[in-house]
Amino acid sequence: MTADTITAADIRINARWLIPMEPANVVLDHQAVLVQGERIAAVVSQEEADARFRARETIDLHDHVILPGLINMHGHAAMSLFRGMADDLPLMAWLNDHIWPAEGAFVSETFVADGTQLAMAEMLRTGTTTFSDMYFFPEIVAQLARDAGMRAQVCFPLLDFPTPWGSGPDEYLSKGEEFIRQWQDDPFIMPAIGPHAPYTVSDGPLKKAAALSQSTGAAIQIHLHETASEVADAVEKTGLRPTARMAELGVLGPATQCVHMTEVDDSDIQLLQASGARVIHCPESNLKLASGLSPVQKFLEAGITVAIGTDGAASNNDLDLFGELGTAAMLAKVVAADASALSAHEALAMATIKGAQVLGRGHELGSLEAGKLADIIAVDLSDPFLQPVYDAASHLVYSNHGRQVTHSWINGVPQVQEGKLTRIDVPDLMLRVQGWADRIREQQSS
Known part of the structure; x- marks a missing residue:
């Protein structure tokens, strides 16, 4: 062997198991991932890595599975400060009687900054490396994520009524543009358009949102078909199901991300197919608010891309995407009356390569392949409650939770090492969170 046959790498990660996501349905043993700069240089056997590479740093993870960083495709990060504040209520009572009044009382730039940082800490710690956010003060969220080195699709809000971020649709659209x-053009931040829902945004602003998407390439994310009452009310008021109205207004298209989609019939599925729109599944939020059951298997059989999100911690009540995957897989089986529906590998794909495809980043995110960006997580499967391990993919979906994540890299930069966050000052953050909790608790009791 000569010196010129050896390739240098910054980081070598050795693991007991590796799930690349592409090719699909594969679990590999005793693999190494070589990282050079911000990208994956190679994914090879450990023996081949010994022969071909020399790394500046080697990390041995003998009891771990490594896979692409998870992509949480829907949430309201700052609402983590409302976690557990108004539980056990239906959606509209939850919104009208608790969440919207609390937002009116507390939401500010500082609230959004602290709540978003709390959410990012939880997501990073449980394996998420990219998240999508739809909330007020999107410029604050984008800057915080960029400063932390975390990827984010950040959707600016669009509603018919005033909020802390603007006076109405014209101001939202102007600021949003x-x-x-x-x-x-930022490699970490993907700005997007976030019309809240068909029942909170009228036709004119929705048409303008569609035009803005077409002119800039920005995605549209909208809560759609979240409950049976939403659909029934829409038919009564407009004569159209919400998906049909969105199609008529030009809102549905390949850049459209339809969140929830629980109350669905064949006409809705046909519109999604024809338009190329994507579905974002939020199973635990749907269950907790009794919003409905999304027919995920029908979407998959129709060729519709489905990604997954946690929704906000105020309606979940956590941002652990691994927990969401287990719920999604089991719920899909019940809804389809088929125990083979939404396999463990398909569930993992929803949180990795499918999320990347929805973001338009499938060519560089969502799988462990040479040339892709080095967004990687490691999950420790050594605990007794995870033994024995017959199928690492099955374990990640059905037995695991996010607290088993021990390492995380984004763009090759460590975000979690030995279970500890590297770029967020947790003690300082907890002091600020406690201050908000005290204020919110005092307001509720008065």
């Missing part, structure tokens, strides 16, 4: 232009 500037927000898109400011961030659209």
